[in-house]
Amino acid sequence: MGQQEKVATSLAGAVSEEISASLAPVDAELERRYPGDPGTRQPVHTVYVPGDAFAAGTLRSWGDQALALLDEHAPDAASFAAVLGLSDELAEPVHSRVRAKLEREPVEDLRVDFEDGYGPRPDAEEDVTAARAARLIAEAYANGTAAPYMGIRMKCMEAAVRDRGIRTLDVFLTGLVQAGGLPEGLVLTLPKVTYPEQVGAFVRLLEAFEKAHGLDAGRLGFEIQIETSQAILAADGTATVARMIQAAEGRATGLHYGTFDYSACLGVSAAHQASDHPAADHAKAVMQVAAAGTGVRVSDGSTNVLPVGPTAKVHDAWRLHYGLTRRALARAYYQGWDMHPGHLPTRYAAVFAFYREGLEQAAARLARYANRAGGDVMDEPATAKALSGYLLRGLDCGALDLPEVTRLTGLTRTDLESFASPRRGDLTASAQ
Numbered sequence: 001m002g003q004q005e006k007v008a009t010s011l012a013g014a015v016s017e018e019i020s021a022s023l024a025p026v027d028a029e030l031e032r033r034y035p036g037d038p039g040t041r042q043p044v045h046t047v048y049v050p051g052d053a054f055a056a057g058t059l060r061s062w063g064d065q066a067l068a069l070l071d072e073h074a075p076d077a078a079s080f081a082a083v084l085g086l087s088d089e090l091a092e093p094v095h096s097r098v099r100a101k102l103e104r105e106p107v108e109d110l111r112v113d114f115e116d117g118y119g120p121r122p123d124a125e126e127d128v129t130a131a132r133a134a135r136l137i138a139e140a141y142a143n144g145t146a147a148p149y150m151g152i153r154m155k156c157m158e159a160a161v162r163d164r165g166i167r168t169l170d171v172f173l174t175g176l177v178q179a180g181g182l183p184e185g186l187v188l189t190l191p192k193v194t195y196p197e198q199v200g201a202f203v204r205l206l207e208a209f210e211k212a213h214g215l216d217a218g219r220l221g222f223e224i225q226i227e228t229s230q231a232i233l234a235a236d237g238t239a240t241v242a243r244m245i246q247a248a249e250g251r252a253t254g255l256h257y258g259t260f261d262y263s264a265c266l267g268v269s270a271a272h273q274a275s276d277h278p279a280a281d282h283a284k285a286v287m288q289v290a291a292a293g294t295g296v297r298v299s300d301g302s303t304n305v306l307p308v309g310p311t312a313k314v315h316d317a318w319r320l321h322y323g324l325t326r327r328a329l330a331r332a333y334y335q336g337w338d339m340h341p342g343h344l345p346t347r348y349a350a351v352f353a354f355y356r357e358g359l360e361q362a363a364a365r366l367a368r369y370a371n372r373a374g375g376d377v378m379d380e381p382a383t384a385k386a387l388s389g390y391l392l393r394g395l396d397c398g399a400l401d402l403p404e405v406t407r408l409t410g411l412t413r414t415d416l417e418s419f420a421s422p423r424r425g426d427l428t429a430s431a432q
Helices: 013-033 058-073 077-084 088-104 123-143 162-178 196-212 240-247 259-265 278-291 311-330 341-357 359-370 381-397 402-409 413-420
Strands: 045-050 109-113 149-153 186-190 222-226 252-257 297-299 336-338
Touching (some): 058 088, 058 341, 077 311, 077 341, 088 341, 109 186, 123 162, 162 196, 186 196, 196 222, 196 240, 222 240, 240 252, 252 278, 311 336, 311 341, 341 381, 359 413, 381 402
Parallel strands (some): 045 336, 109 149, 149 186
């Protein structure tokens, strides 16, 4: 044993107490503004279906159409892998998991659209369509055929359509309440938001509905669609999107990038409007930084190139969609929009390949961290959080199975969640 060190200090305890007291308001502000990720499942995509086209069989129809496209244009693992450039090792597991997903849960998040996909209609017609959407969604949750998340996109809060949007939301939510209550997977989407005040007005609207029906305060949350340049940069030079999150008063659940409205707003020509355009990258980067730590999640947009027509054209569209999805995943945009059943095979192929490619490395690094073992990478608690979050997202979407993750990491799902969320566990504790 070496010589015992003598520990000496110079500051009185009152100094620490005074500093802590002075920073107490900051501590509270950090907790309020940056509560961290909610720890719930995030869908890998959102599917938009016009209000008049939504039916009881829509989810199953999308899955069946996607399976039919696979049967016609890539009937086996080898042909599908050849189209997308998947390795031999990934070809079979990705193909089989994609087919199983399309059979079991073809859509993770569905929005019945009353905005651009629906357009202006007579008031009586939109009323009936909104009431019908409420009835069908309530029935789907009751009989077990619902997607994990479902809801509507109303018209925006701009003056020309504001009253119509408010009425549609009221009809829809009232229908759900009368049909048995609001489902846990309910999601509302507010489009074309330009000013934080529009977000604040929407909060007041939701508060009024909650009070009218005796619901818990804050029961209704919503996504904010970023589709205008002003939503990113305000006239005074501030980042509007950050102010929108605060204006939502804890109700914002997501920021969704609107590829084509935003691109058009900046004057990008139609041929170059895409989610990998530099203008799109800038907008999403600002969204990502504004949302970091707030519990608000960021979603990429969509492609309007549809996999329809002859096989060669379908393959081209699949490769484009697959590449854009993989690009988004690498940039930590774990959700996007899908506009056509033909996008489902490549959405899931890209997601499954992303998680399966990195499974063994992520699992090994997390296992070493949890066991405090050495390795060629020195990971910190923040990295352990990222590694466990990666594995949990892979489990949630069906890319990974819990037995294989447990075998590779030695960790249960509860262990993974404790690493992924510091609010639910100590990041530095090793699982036993």
